[in-house]
Amino acid sequence: MDIPVGVSSRHIHLTREHLELLFGEGYELTNMKDLSQPGEFAAHETVRVIGPKGEFPAVRVLGPVRKFTQLEISKTDSFALGVKAPLRASGNIEGTPGIKIVGPKGELETEEGVIVAARHIHMTPRDAEKFEVENGQYVSVRIEGERGLVFNQVLIRVKDTFALDFHIDTDEANAAGLRTGDRVQIIK
Missing domain, CATH: 2.40.40.20 (Barwin-like endoglucanases)
Known part of the structure; x- marks a missing residue:
């Protein structure tokens, strides 16, 4: 019994509040491509994420909005950004590092939410x-x-x-x- 593979590149999930801070009040994500999980999509929108050592200028936002903001990166990405992102199941962000996020209408710094997602x-x-x-x-x-x-x-x-x-x-x-x-x- 085979299971299909889904390779996940770095991406970010945003709360409604953070989406509006970054893109403007009342902003709605636009679907670029549906993902393997029903109702989830890669949005056209990207944000810039800035760590202590480096940055990524265009990190894809995934929709729909979530109850928490979470940046999912690889271990290699964590070295490039200069953050010690722990290996965690998605949603388990307590005690994780934060990151600076810049959008077209604003910027913010999270207190937590950067993880290397557990397979x-x-x-x-x-x-x-x-x-x-x-x-x-x-x-x-x-x-x-x-x-x-x-x-x-x-x-x-x-x-x-x-x-x-x-x-x-x-x-x-x-x-x-x-x-x-x-x-x-x-x-x-």
Whole structure:
């Protein structure tokens, strides 16, 4: 039973308040491309993020707006920015570093929210039953091919609204020679 791969580049999720500070009052994100998870999209909008050591001039904003602002980067990105971004599951931002964010209408500095997202598999309850796993469980995933390897500590995330997808960042994808759309397997 194969699972499709989704390679995640650096991106940012914004709260409504932060979106309006950066882009203007009442601003709405515009959908550039739907993502693998239903209702989520890459927006046309980008922001500049500035760390103590470096910056990225155009970080893609993902929609829709969220309850918290979170910048997801790779370990390589964390070195370039000069921030010690911890490995975390998305949404677990307590005690993480903040970052300066600049938009076309304003700027702000967050107190927390910069993470290296832990690799994970999104799936529905039906998928979880089929794969014999449960929400919060950690599994290993095997990658075949020229740069084949095994990823350990892959978090299972189960929700009715999820679509089956193995999410990794660009560092992990490059190490395994993976691209979005490739297929992997959970090791039993």
